[in-house]
Amino acid sequence: MPENNEELFHSLSDAVVEMDEDRARQLSVQAVERGIDAYAAIDYGLVHGMTRAGQLFETEEYFIPELLLCSDAMYAGLDILRPHLKQSTGQRRRKIVMGVVEGDTHDIGKNLVKIMLEASGFEIVDLGRDIAPQRFVDTAVAENACVIALSTLMTTTMDAMAEVIQLLNQAKIRERFKVIVGGGPISQAFADRIGADGYANGAPSAVKLVEALVGQAAWGGVVTA
């Protein structure tokens, strides 16, 4: 059993990197029992581990299967720690509406981006896949999101991304949202052409992009007491 808080955070981080869901769960229960601040356990433990996993993914030591199992461990811990977070102060809009555009059901890339953004403290409204352009707009308005993130793997559906931006322009609400795009056939040139605010070529770089556009998110929107 970890001796002190520091060690517990380390162990939580390692459990995520080592894809050990059971251990992440056990250590999270311990954190709660010891009265450790849930925010700290998440930020210095689980999220720290997920960030390391993202780095291993970037350096091609981890691939999609490993990253998914790391996220399973992170979410197992989050399920236990989240109810113990102190009240949100809601000081920053940090909601992101995301989905795979209409005509495509390849969603693994979108899911990886979601995991990494969630680990970075953003709140994700995941519409899923095969989503009509208008739904992105309606949801972003309803949720008061700051970012709309569009994904596709198919060249056939790229135009739907441009359509989302056209709809925002028509409704005269374009400046209220940052629109980012990604996926196999997408490039910076394409993002520029359709007037998107940014393009990222992978999940870890998507986090950097979002943070550059709207600033960092505090995890869970909480301020530690």
Next chain:
Amino acid sequence: MNSLERFAAYARGEQLDRLPCVPIVGNTAARVLGVKVSEFRGNGKLLAKAHVAAYRRFGYDVIRIFTDLYTQAEAMGARVHYPDDETAYLAAPAIHSADQIPSLKPVDPYKDGNLPHHLEAMERVYQAVGKEVVVNGALTGPFTTASFLIGTENLVRLTLRNPAAVHELCEVALQGALAYARGILDTGCTPSITDAMCSSTVISPRQFKEFGQPYLKRLVDFIHSRGRAVTLHICGKTQPIWEAMADTGADCLSIDNAADLEQAKVRVGHRVRLMGNVPPSEIMLQGTPAQVRAAVRRCILQAHDNPKGFIVASGCSLAVETPYANIDAMLAAVREIGWPVHAEQLTKDELTCA
């Protein structure tokens, strides 16, 4: 020189008019005939007519009968959505958990799903133009079909959590692929394999060696036993697995634009022919004819001297709406360079452009 003569002369090291050139035309064939993509479903006659028309329109060196990667998975129970005039996509996998794997049956290519119609198309195209041009039938690799059968996320989790289940699933997908490959060969066509999910963009090289390569090897061995050469395409990044791809016994590797042709040449060019890798989206779909020409020249400069030969090709299948002008520009650029390739001249031109 027709396509078959060109390939034969190239193999013998004889004089050529130009390098072989393959813009990988799929559902763009519907545009050439003025029909909707969804009309190909269940209509082998129309699919054949469209591919013959597209070949005659553009004059490329390989016809590949292909609508989407899901045909075998669909025949085994996956649900595929067919938009009115776009490429089909997977609506739902056939099963949701490993304990359902025993319920899957390998395909009967003459009965199940759209496979009989694809075989009909292959037979018709081969009868029509098989004496002048290579006609390939698209065959999806076992690991990729497995991902459509159980869902990609499910499958990649199982590679770490329950490897035995993944092998069981790949085995049933392989049996289906072997049956379909036999059907393709019996039409006179040659199967060409795509195993998209084996990409190093998705799984690790170690996982490719465990779950991809052994099944691909058995598929390649079977096709070789019928005296045909095999092309293997894996999408996205493949640099870490080029040797392992060559170890499947494939005769030609089709290299995506996410990988480097020149490095591939150095690493495996003495073992396999290479084809690639003009970017299908950024250049072929969205670029100009001048950009296509520049990309073709870059590819030829990188790989024209590949010891086992080189085919100028798109890095992946072309999007439906790829402008004809860009497909024409690809062939024109290859014709312009001709044969033999004068690399010094190409390098000089590159420098002038820069």
